Amino acid sequence: MRSLCNKQGSKTICRLCLISLLYVQYVTAQAQYCQKPTDAQTNNPNAPPFPNLPSSFQTRIEAAIIDKNYTMSGEEYFDNPNNQASLSLMRSGAIYKLIFDYANDQLFYVQPDQACVVHNLTNDDNNLLFGLSFIKGLPHVFTTSGVLHFAKKFGEQYIGKTQIRGVYVDHWRTCMYWSAVKANFTLDYYFTDQNWVTAAGWPQIPVRAEVTGVMIQSDGTTYKIHHYYDYTDFRAAVYADHTVFETPSGVVCPGRKQTRMIPQLNQAFIYREEIIGTGGVQEVDVYYDDNYSLLRYDFRPSGQWPYGNNDAAAEIHDFNTGVAYAIDKALQNCSIIPIQNGSFDSTINVTKSLSTNAFVMRMKTPKQIFYLDSNFTFEGQRFARGLLCDVFISNRSDFSLGGFMYAAVLEYYFLAMSQTSANNDGNTNPGGSDIPIQLIVTLPTVPQTITYMFYDFDQENPELTVFDISPCFSGADTISFKLTFYGTYDAPVRVYKQLFLFETLNAVAAATGASPLRITSPQFYFQDDKAFFVATLVDAAPVLAKFKQIPGMVLQNHNDISYTSISSAQDCASYCYTNTNFTCLSFDYCPTSQICSLSRYGQDDGKTLATNAQCSHYLKTINMNSKPEVPLQTAWMNLKNNVTKGAVQITINFPNKNMQYTASDVSNAITTGQSRNPSAVSTLNQFQLLNNKVVPNYDDLILTGLSVDDCAASCVTEDAFVCSSFEYDYNSGTCYLSHIHPDETPKLIKNQNGFDLYIRDYTAKFSKIAGTTVLSNSDTIYQNIYDENQCAKLCVDYNGFNCKSFDFCTDIGTCFLGKTHYYDAPQVNIKSDLLCNHWSRNYMDDFKKKARYQIPLVNNRIVSGIDASQCAKLCVQEETFSCASFNYCGNLTECRLTTNSIKGGQVIAQSNAYCDLYTRQSFPDGTAYTPNPSKYYKTKPTKSGYTGGSMAGLAIGMIILGIIAAFAGLMIYLKVAHKTTDDVAIQFKRHFNDETDG
Numbered sequence: 001m002r003s004l005c006n007k008q009g010s011k012t013i014c015r016l017c018l019i020s021l022l023y024v025q026y027v028t029a030q031a032q033y034c035q036k037p038t039d040a041q042t043n044n045p046n047a048p049p050f051p052n053l054p055s056s057f058q059t060r061i062e063a064a065i066i067d068k069n070y071t072m073s074g075e076e077y078f079d080n081p082n083n084q085a086s087l088s089l090m091r092s093g094a095i096y097k098l099i100f101d102y103a104n105d106q107l108f109y110v111q112p113d114q115a116c117v118v119h120n121l122t123n124d125d126n127n128l129l130f131g132l133s134f135i136k137g138l139p140h141v142f143t144t145s146g147v148l149h150f151a152k153k154f155g156e157q158y159i160g161k162t163q164i165r166g167v168y169v170d171h172w173r174t175c176m177y178w179s180a181v182k183a184n185f186t187l188d189y190y191f192t193d194q195n196w197v198t199a200a201g202w203p204q205i206p207v208r209a210e211v212t213g214v215m216i217q218s219d220g221t222t223y224k225i226h227h228y229y230d231y232t233d234f235r236a237a238v239y240a241d242h243t244v245f246e247t248p249s250g251v252v253c254p255g256r257k258q259t260r261m262i263p264q265l266n267q268a269f270i271y272r273e274e275i276i277g278t279g280g281v282q283e284v285d286v287y288y289d290d291n292y293s294l295l296r297y298d299f300r301p302s303g304q305w306p307y308g309n310n311d312a313a314a315e316i317h318d319f320n321t322g323v324a325y326a327i328d329k330a331l332q333n334c335s336i337i338p339i340q341n342g343s344f345d346s347t348i349n350v351t352k353s354l355s356t357n358a359f360v361m362r363m364k365t366p367k368q369i370f371y372l373d374s375n376f377t378f379e380g381q382r383f384a385r386g387l388l389c390d391v392f393i394s395n396r397s398d399f400s401l402g403g404f405m406y407a408a409v410l411e412y413y414f415l416a417m418s419q420t421s422a423n424n425d426g427n428t429n430p431g432g433s434d435i436p437i438q439l440i441v442t443l444p445t446v447p448q449t450i451t452y453m454f455y456d457f458d459q460e461n462p463e464l465t466v467f468d469i470s471p472c473f474s475g476a477d478t479i480s481f482k483l484t485f486y487g488t489y490d491a492p493v494r495v496y497k498q499l500f501l502f503e504t505l506n507a508v509a510a511a512t513g514a515s516p517l518r519i520t521s522p523q524f525y526f527q528d529d530k531a532f533f534v535a536t537l538v539d540a541a542p543v544l545a546k547f548k549q550i551p552g553m554v555l556q557n558h559n560d561i562s563y564t565s566i567s568s569a570q571d572c573a574s575y576c577y578t579n580t581n582f583t584c585l586s587f588d589y590c591p592t593s594q595i596c597s598l599s600r601y602g603q604d605d606g607k608t609l610a611t612n613a614q615c616s617h618y619l620k621t622i623n624m625n626s627k628p629e630v631p632l633q634t635a636w637m638n639l640k641n642n643v644t645k646g647a648v649q650i651t652i653n654f655p656n657k658n659m660q661y662t663a664s665d666v667s668n669a670i671t672t673g674q675s676r677n678p679s680a681v682s683t684l685n686q687f688q689l690l691n692n693k694v695v696p697n698y699d700d701l702i703l704t705g706l707s708v709d710d711c712a713a714s715c716v717t718e719d720a721f722v723c724s725s726f727e728y729d730y731n732s733g734t735c736y737l738s739h740i741h742p743d744e745t746p747k748l749i750k751n752q753n754g755f756d757l758y759i760r761d762y763t764a765k766f767s768k769i770a771g772t773t774v775l776s777n778s779d780t781i782y783q784n785i786y787d788e789n790q791c792a793k794l795c796v797d798y799n800g801f802n803c804k805s806f807d808f809c810t811d812i813g814t815c816f817l818g819k820t821h822y823y824d825a826p827q828v829n830i831k832s833d834l835l836c837n838h839w840s841r842n843y844m845d846d847f848k849k850k851a852r853y854q855i856p857l858v859n860n861r862i863v864s865g866i867d868a869s870q871c872a873k874l875c876v877q878e879e880t881f882s883c884a885s886f887n888y889c890g891n892l893t894e895c896r897l898t899t900n901s902i903k904g905g906q907v908i909a910q911s912n913a914y915c916d917l918y919t920r921q922s923f924p925d926g927t928a929y930t931p932n933p934s935k936y937y938k939t940k941p942t943k944s945g946y947t948g949g950s951m952a953g954l955a956i957g958m959i960i961l962g963i964i965a966a967f968a969g970l971m972i973y974l975k976v977a978h979k980t981t982d983d984v985a986i987q988f989k990r991h992f993n994d995e996t997d998g
């Protein structure tokens with residue numbers, strides 16, 4: 001071969017490599033059989049120009065081997081620009097394949113039985129020309145480096161024009177003498193006439209070659225040979241796909257140059273995969289972290305235990321403890337179970353394939369998880385999903401599926417070194433080429449083929465929050481806590497937030513003695529001089545979840561300790577788990593006899609177990625001497641102790657220095673929003689929003705897991721301190737309540753992206769009467785107040801009296817506080833002033849709300865079609881009875897006033913999905929409410945000593961009384977008939993009463 005080719009740089013390729021399908025037997029030099037053409041014949045002036053072949057082509061050839069009575073067909077592919085060529089031959093139904101790997105100087109012969117032989121192209125002339133032992137049954141394949149090459153070497157004789165298969169052709173003849181084998185024969189070859197329009201569009205293509213000669217066989221007798229080679233479907237490019245240049249899938253070529261070793265994987269990675277089997281495709285997301293011995297995979301179960309439905313699931317495996325957390329992502333249900341033997345592929349009937357959980361990966365080392373510990377042979381380069389890949393192949397006898405071992409052929413496709421991968425995760429590993437692209441597992445005995453497609457393969461540590469087992473624990477099984485690190489946290493330091501989080505998580509795990517998995521929902525955040533780590537510590541998984549149950553079986557001859565009167569398998573598991581005499585790896589428990597037998601023996605080899613219907617065998621999933629997990633309270637105590645000792649430290653490696661931070665404070669005085677009441681978004685209306693702002697260092701309470709409106713509701717209902725503002729971190733859903741009202745100290749407000757600052761708006765507690773003053777003669781006056789909200793806050797916070805209203809006059813920046821409600825104010829005080837607004841406390845303010853409750857209906861009065869605040873107003877204004885509380889039922893917009901109250905213990909509230917209970921706390925004057933209907937509506941004894949102003953007011957009031965009196969009967973009728981009350985009438989009466997108070 002090589003001798004027939006031109007050298008081209010370092011890569012030798014056959015430039016004119018018409019891999020002609022010529023079958024040449026041992027042709028000896030029959031001296032006179034064939035004459036070389038004379039110079040005159042070679043240089044015939046009438047000859048057409050000698051044909052040229054395209055640099056890439058493909059063609060079909062049919063060879064009639066007349067002397068042996070058979071036909072053989074073949075396909076040739078030649079791709080000079082890409083340095084590759086191949087030839088496949090079909091004879092008697094069997095296909096032989098030759099692949100020329102010029103880049104690596106190799107030639108592969110693949111037999112019909114898929115056996116492969118590798119030869120060095122450089123040394124392969126004889127093999128190539130005269131055949132290989134394994135294809136001895138065939139006439140020897142003769143790949144000249146082209147008919148033309150021979151012709152040029154031996155000189156061509158132009159014979160003339162003729163017709164072959166009806167095609168006009170030029171006939172050439174070469175008398176070949178081949179010194180290497182001392183053979184000669186006549187080669188007649190026909191190329192299309194220059195004027196013939198070929199299908200390929202290329203002029204002068206081969207149509208036929210004919211070989212006639214004599215060979216001497218090994219016994220010395222002569223043998224005549226005569227072959228025809230007809231070329232059809234010649235194309236001036238390779239139209240077939242690249243697989244024609246690849247050794248077939250699943251074929252190992254022993255001795256093939258190992259141009260790449262099987263790639264190694266990092267200790268952590270993330271990927272998605274599609275598992276393709278006969279039934280369809282299953283998608284799985286995998287997060288793997290060998291450093292933490294954690295793995296999560298998200299998939300869709302098919303109703304198998306423990307899922308029982310088809311909801312998308314996330315299963316988190318903690319290989320520190322052998323426990324799996326099976327989380328239904330839709331319902332957020334969690335089952336804590338032992339990691340199943342064979343892990344993902346448990347409960348699989350292989351033949352059912354993809355209706356099941358066929359899954360190849362097992363949590364072992366990265367090598368094992370991908371079965372890279374097999375003895376892989378390089379299988380060459382092939383394309384997968386359009387990516388050039390290096391393919392590795394291995395035969396394994398221990399492929400585990402559905403708890404059984406199978407013989408399997410694994411073909412691994414890794415991204416070729418020449419390709420790059422740019423991932424979008426993390427910043428330490430931009431990609432590289434150690435990227436698995438595809439794994440094909442063929443189980444010949446089943447038979448079945450499963451293809452694993454890997455996508456988004458990133459060799460990055462998964463975000464720690466990925467391993468979130470918080471749905472598996474709640475209430476008393478959790479402790480939320482906050483660690484404080486004092487220090488200086490300026491912008492350059494804050495860049496390292498993730499590192500702080502990661503390091504603290506490790507430090508906390510070490511300090512508690514718990515698996516890092518148990519530090520759930522970790523967050524880290526900074527203030528100028530403090531940093532906080534907030535997380536929830538969860539309890540250890542139940543001990544029994546660390547053992548795999550094998551029902552109806554017991555261990556024979558390996559019982560090391562037995563206990564009697566053990567009432568549950570859980571208790572027996574605890575004995576095994578905490579056993580100090582020896583490492584207990586398994587136990588038998590028999591519920592009927594209550595016998596618990598512990599054993600050092602932990603093999604699941606199926607030999608040592610005997611049937612016993614009364615008992616179960618339990619095998620530790622992690623076959624090692626793992627320390628018992630610390631219980632929640634112990635872990636929490638450990639953490640507190642370690643913080644007190646200053647032992648919870650983290651070291652952050654900054655580019656130019658290492659800094660150590662010590663946790664100096666730990667507190668569980670934070671609540672998580674697990675059992676909060678739903679609250680209305682409208683609560684947010686009471687807050688003024690400043691985007692991307694915070695007030696650092698003034699957090700009085702941190703709440704996690706709240707929505708922004710729930711955060712607002714928490715602020716409004718906070719009892720322990722006056723919550724005046726809150727910050728909300730949209731990234732983590734964390735809510736920071738503060739007593740600081742940033743309006744008062746605006747310089748405390750700092751910029752911080754991702755945080756919104758909500759400042760409580762006190763005007764929300766008041767109703768506005770625009771362009772009006774009521775309190776101009778109040779002696780509680782604040783000046784230099786610049787907004788109504790601030791004035792409202794002064795009223796709310798004022799201690800001198802119960803502030804029920806205020807006036808705010810914008811132009812003079814003056815805030816007047818008043819004791820009376822607008823409706824109770826002397827009419828004479830109500831003045832029009834366009835530059836001032838009057839605000840009176842909402843009636844609702846006199847009530848305390850108990851959401852989703854009602855009290856037994858005492859139907860003093862029911863009004864429909866109004867809102868809750870109108871209902872409050874009706875209650876306050878009710879004259880015919882003393883309204884002590886009301887139910888407001890949102891579904892019916894129904895207001896139910898009643899004399900009953902939970903306050904005096906008259907009735908007990910009952911939960912109700914649609915109604916809220918409002919219990920009256922005070923009268924509008926701020927005095928505590930007592931069930932005394934006469935308080936407001938019976939004339940009080942008048943006080944002596946009217947002031948001038950109030951006399952004037954009284955005088956006007958009396959006039960109004962005179963006007964109104966005529967209508968009084970009508971008014972009373974309307975009220976009794978439960979019609980809308982009339983403010984005018986109330987004004988008059990309140991006016992009168994208040995005037996007497998004033």
Ligand SMILES: *[C@@H]1O[C@H](CO)[C@@H](O)[C@H](O)[C@H]1NC(C)=O
Nearest residue numbers: 065066067068069070223224
């Ligand atoms: C090929 O077939 C012809 C015709 O049947 C027969 O005469 C000849 O002997 C055969 N040759 C071989 C090698 O079998």
